[in-house]
Amino acid sequence: MCDIYSGTRRKNSLERHGPRGTSSGRESAGIQDDAGKSGPVRKWPGIYVIGLTGGIASGKSTVSETLREFGARIIDADTITREIQSPGSDALREIREMFGDRVIAPDGTLIRRELGRIVFSSEKARNTLNSIIHPRVIDRTKEILRDLSESAPREGPVPIAVVDAPLLLEAGVDAVVDEVWVVALPREQQAERLMKREGYSREEAFSRIDSQMPLEEKEKRADYVIDNSGTPEETREQVFTLWSSLERRLSSAPRNDPA
Numbered sequence: 272m273c274d275i276y277s278g279t280r281r282k283n284s285l286e287r288h289g290p291r292g293t294s295s296g297r298e299s300a301g302i303q304d305d306a307g308k309s310g311p312v313r314k315w316p317g318i319y320v321i322g323l324t325g326g327i328a329s330g331k332s333t334v335s336e337t338l339r340e341f342g343a344r345i346i347d348a349d350t351i352t353r354e355i356q357s358p359g360s361d362a363l364r365e366i367r368e369m370f371g372d373r374v375i376a377p378d379g380t381l382i383r384r385e386l387g388r389i390v391f392s393s394e395k396a397r398n399t400l401n402s403i404i405h406p407r408v409i410d411r412t413k414e415i416l417r418d419l420s421e422s423a424p425r426e427g428p429v430p431i432a433v434v435d436a437p438l439l440l441e442a443g444v445d446a447v448v449d450e451v452w453v454v455a456l457p458r459e460q461q462a463e464r465l466m467k468r469e470g471y472s473r474e475e476a477f478s479r480i481d482s483q484m485p486l487e488e489k490e491k492r493a494d495y496v497i498d499n500s501g502t503p504e505e506t507r508e509q510v511f512t513l514w515s516s517l518e519r520r521l522s523s524a525p526r527n528d529p530a
Contacts (some may be wrong), residue, residue: 303499312451312507315416318425318430319449319521324439325454326486327479330499330506333437334454337510346415347496348408348436349443355407356381357507365403370396391482405442412436414448440492452513453493457498 281437313319323338325331334445339345355362358379366386367375374386390397412434423430436444445451456464458480465476490496 274438283514306339308382310497313429315449315501316446317420317425318416318432319517320416320449321433321517322439322445322451322487323433323435323449323454324437324451325497325499326456326461326483327437327487328461328468329393329454329456329486330464331435331437333512334452334497334499334504335433338431338433338514339505341514342431342510343514344419344430346412346432346434348412348434348442351408351411352404355404359417362403366400369399369403381471387506391479394482401438401442405438407441408436409444409447416447422462428518431517440489445492450494451492452495452497453489454497454499455490458466458486460500476524 279325312510321343323331323339325334335345335347349390356366362380363375363379368383370386370389374389376382386400388399416432416434417454421428421430434444434448436442439445439448439451458477461480462473462476465471466473469476471479495512497506497509
């Protein structure tokens with residue numbers, strides 16, 4: 272059961288949740304306590320993969336950078352999306368066919384703000400864009416993970432990769448990761464951050480928040496929830512605790528093949 276907000280702060284945010292509809296995340300992932308015999312079951316030989324997600328303006332990028340500092344290899348879904356939307360790409364050609372020349376600049380690049388205005392105001396348009404982008408993001412993510420797996424050392428600490436994806440669950444990218452971490456923030460704080468960062472009106476900010484999967488649903492499908500409503504130091508402490516726990520679990524487990 273996911274934790275609930277108490278005011279603007281969250282209690283027990285590092286408690287293990289039942290991921291993706293299960294009642295016991297620890298059992299379903301093949302994980303016992305740090306001192307137990309069973310370690311994390313991996314989908315990719317030689318590496319362990321965290322899926323990192325959260326609501327818009329939740330502070331996911333800050334957590335991602337912290338994980339990079341700790342030694343994780345970051346796979347940024349936004350970067351992949353920009354690559355597959357580059358001029359001359361099949362994805363950009365399809366976007367142009369579906370949304371018209373108004374979303375394409377004279378130099379052939381995508382006008383992201385205009386496309387965003389369209390898809391955030393129409394669920395149909397958003398689903399159309401997602402049908403173009405999501406399969407390509409998943410395929411490219413798999414390619415990167417496959418390369419990391421094949422080049423991973425067969426001795427020593429297990430490398431940890433992080434798939435940083437705002438739509439990790441919506442796009443089905445969670446199918447290729449070993450566990451899911453969700454960065455959480457109350458809606459009001461999300462809106463305040465969006466208005467400050469992007470210059471949105473209050474209505475625009477909540478429109479973008481509401482276009483994503485509800486945070487409560489993301490929490491239900493998470494293995495761990497990181498409460499980012501406090502100070503940066505408090506968030507970093509949570510991330511360090513989770514990272515340290517994962518390193519201990521991996522070090523005590525055999526280098527198992529994928530499940």
